[in-house]
Amino acid sequence: MVLLFSTDPDGICHIETSGLDGESNLKQRQVVRGYTEQDSEVDPEKFSSRIECESPNNDLNRFRGFLEHSNRERVGLSKENLLLRGCTIRNTEAVMGIVVYAGHETKAMLNNSGPRYKRSNLERRANTDVLCCVLLLIIMCLTGALGHGIWLSRYENIPFFNIPEPDGHVISPVLGGFYMFWTMIILLQVLIPISLYVSIEIVKLGQIYFIQSDVDFYNEKMDSTVQCRALNITEDLGQIQYLFSDKTGTLTENKMVFRRCSVAGFDYCHEENGECWVSMKTSLKIGRFCTHLMTW
Structure with a gap:
């Protein structure tokens, strides 16, 4: 809507x-x-302008067109003038527009193309x-059928292995090659x-069983182990090299806990939430003292 x-x-x-x-x-x-x-x-009955825009597309960040007033003046339209279906109006009492x-x-x-199978x-x-195996099978069957048809066509007389039908009709080389194609399909399937x-599915079930039975994945607070909700997730676990996350709440469990702060080189830590670290200045003094003892 514009x-x-x-x-x-x-x-x-x-x-x-x-x-x-x-x-x-x-x-x-x-x-x-x-x-x-x-x-x-805006009064819809008095709206006399003409809107011309691009064809419908799925790009949410693009909209091109223009609005032509009754005095032939054209005004450009962009995504800044478009309200998409599915968005929610905030901090604004009411708006009006024209549907494009x-x-x-x-x-x-x-x-919305439906769920995508991963x-x-x-x-x-x-x-x-x-x-690839199907293509190889088709090539082999076509080669065999073509060779069988050419082989039958070279006989001037009816070969002894080409048994005629009850009415005396003999199968032609083309029909014989067709029968040979399906015969080889059955033989080489x-x-x-x-x-x-x-x-593969049986192996996946075994992998999921071992993952869910792993003691290292047991959570004492929730009294549960890891749960695999998809069979195909076990195949890609061993191939993960990098892990990216843009939701800090997922990593921090939506908890912000004070652990320590450093003022003028000294660490002040919380007794319950964090372990006290030796301050930077103290560490430097200890290092210098140890170096001095080693020189002696």
């Missing part, structure tokens, strides 16, 4: 887009230039290997490792 009116005297609207991009900080949106000076609400995207053309709907590296590698997926 913002045309806001109860804020500066024509500003504050919105929260945590439902779209996960950011909880407030963002500002500005009324379209030319409507900021209006003191009253609706239904399945909104950016929120275009970004595949592990091992599963992706197994799928690639199985596809063991090339595709169908049981590989079953074996």
Whole structure:
């Protein structure tokens, strides 16, 4: 929706887009230039301007277009003038605007492609290997069928192994090659490792059992061990090299505890929350004293 009116005297609207991009900080949106000076609400029946904008897309940070007034004056539109579906208005009593995207053309709907299935590296590698095996099987069967058809076509007379049908009709080389293709499919189907997926799932169950039974993961306060809620998580645990986190509450358990502070080189610690460290000056004095003794 293009913002045309806001109860804020500066024509500003504050919105929260945590439902779209996960950011909880407030963002500002500005009324379209030319409507900021209006003191009253926009009357939809008297709206005579024309809006032309880009086609619907899923980019939340881009919006291009212009608004053409009745006097042919054009005003540029950007993302600062757009209120997205799914955002929440904050610190603003009321706003008014005109809808430019609706239904399945909104950016929120275009970004909602459904849940994405997460595949592990091992599963992706197994799928690639199985596809290679299928392609190899098709190539081998096509080669065998083509060779069988060419071999039958070289016989001038009916070969003894080519048994005719009850009505006396003999199978043509093309039809014989077609039958040979499916015959080789049946014979060489063991090339595709169908049981590989079953074996991988059994191994995953065993890994999860050992992880949940590990005593080192036992939490005395919660009286519980680690819980694996996904089978494919065990495959990528051993490949983790870096761990990034932007939520400090996850690491600090939402607790801010005073442990110690340093004033003029001396550490003042809390007896219950932190262990006292030897001050920097004291450490330097001890180091110098030990060095002096060693020189003697």
